[in-house]
Amino acid sequence: MEGYFTIGDFVMIIPMALAxxxxxxxxxxxxxxxxxxxxxxxxxxxxxxxxxxxETLPALM
Structure with a gap:
């Protein structure tokens, strides 16, 4: 497991919070x-x- 967020991971947080x-x-x-x-x-x-x-997407791939 990487342990660090990348900027691509944060792209999903804002739309999910808005939803x-x-x-x-x-x-x-x-x-x-x-x-x-x-x-x-x-x-x-x-x-x-x-x-x-x-966090779970890398485990699923």
Whole structure:
């Protein structure tokens, strides 16, 4: 295992964070604070999924 991220690995993190924020941001909420909190949580889930995907891709090949 390499152990270091390259710039190509970070290309996937931003779109995955955006997708997570859009996915959880679409949930209807009563307050704007809760809506923004869901967006942040969605972005964090997207980033974690992207990091997990980038780390496991070399093992799959």
């Amino acid at each position: 997570g924020a859009l996915f959880l941001g679409a949930v209807p909420c009563a307050t704007e604070f809760r809506h923004n909190t869901l967006r942040v949580i969605g972005a964090l889930i997207g980033v974690l999924a992207a990091v997990a995907l980038v």
